[in-house]
Amino acid sequence: MEQVMQEIFTSILNGDNKAVPLKVQAALDAGIEASKILNESMIAAMAEVGRLFEEGEYYVPEMLISARSMQAGLVVLKPHLMQANIKSAGSVVAGTVKGDLHDIGKNLVCMMLEGAGFEIHDLGTDVSPEKFVAFVQEQGADIVALSALLTTTMPNMKVTIEALRAAGLRERVKVIIGGAPVTEGYAQQIGADGYSPDASRAVSLAKSLVSAA
Numbered sequence: 001m002e003q004v005m006q007e008i009f010t011s012i013l014n015g016d017n018k019a020v021p022l023k024v025q026a027a028l029d030a031g032i033e034a035s036k037i038l039n040e041s042m043i044a045a046m047a048e049v050g051r052l053f054e055e056g057e058y059y060v061p062e063m064l065i066s067a068r069s070m071q072a073g074l075v076v077l078k079p080h081l082m083q084a085n086i087k088s089a090g091s092v093v094a095g096t097v098k099g100d101l102h103d104i105g106k107n108l109v110c111m112m113l114e115g116a117g118f119e120i121h122d123l124g125t126d127v128s129p130e131k132f133v134a135f136v137q138e139q140g141a142d143i144v145a146l147s148a149l150l151t152t153t154m155p156n157m158k159v160t161i162e163a164l165r166a167a168g169l170r171e172r173v174k175v176i177i178g179g180a181p182v183t184e185g186y187a188q189q190i191g192a193d194g195y196s197p198d199a200s201r202a203v204s205l206a207k208s209l210v211s212a213a
């Protein structure tokens with residue numbers, strides 16, 4: 001790994017939210033592609049944070065400061081990840097499901113979809129099924145994008161899909177899901193329209209669903 005990439009990785013592990021944006025900028029200045037910085041340094045660092053947490057070396061506060069430094073780096077990276085696209089590709093209402101506070105992955109998905117020309121309505125984290133239903137009812141959307149990072153909150157994706165169905169809205173929207181514990185099989189099982197393991201494939205998925213509608 002190039003030195004600056006290694007430094008970004010280490011600064012995220014250390015939760016150094018002053019160093020991360022500076023080093024991300026240095027990597028961009030050195031001509032390293034934004035997607036490479038994202039995947040090979042930043043997302044890799046968050047995976048390592050997860051591993052350290054599992055092994056009992058990191059606790060919640062360490063996870064949190066690493067997450068904050070990752071977010072500080074994303075601010076610098078954002079304009080480079082998004083390509084200008086004037087025509088609206090469709091509208092997306094996104095959120096992390098009820099009980100779940102993880103938002104880095106959801107934010108990345110929103111960022112990439114926005115960059116691909118989608119209009120984004122981000123409802124944030126800990127979003128109840130009722131809130132998704134109310135949004136679709138009042139403002140409409142082509143796609144509902146649900147994120148979950150905990151095995152205990154994944155079932156709330158199913159509850160949200162069922163709430164959309166109960167409100168008579170299920171046929172009006174496409175539902176896409178994602179997050180570390182989510183799988184293609186789970187998406188099929190709960191009746192989602194699509195799953196993607198990462199933010200860039202979320203864009204092709206969303207585009208294919210909107211064009212098929």
Ligand code: B12
Binds near residue numbers: 051063145
């Ligand atoms: C950072 C972090 C936190 C931070 C979150 C800060 C924030 N603002 O997000 C804090 C400290 C708050 C936190 C808290 C907790 N966490 Co936590 N956390 C993590 C960690 C280390 C990184 C997650 C992350 O940001 N990854 C980087 C992003 C880019 O990846 P991603 O989220 O997977 O997103 C990508 C894809 O999944 C996909 N995607 C994501 N969403 C969507 C949506 C759609 C529609 C699509 C198509 C795609 C998609 O695209 C994204 C980009 O490529 C993970 C470890 C891990 N390996 O995931 C643990 C992890 C998720 N946490 C875990 C746990 C246990 C917790 C706590 C319960 C700890 C506790 N005892 O309190 C709490 C729960 C709080 C809550 N109610 O939500 C466990 C979950 C275990 C499980 N199987 O359920 C993990 C796996 C750690 C571990 N290895 O044990 N956590």
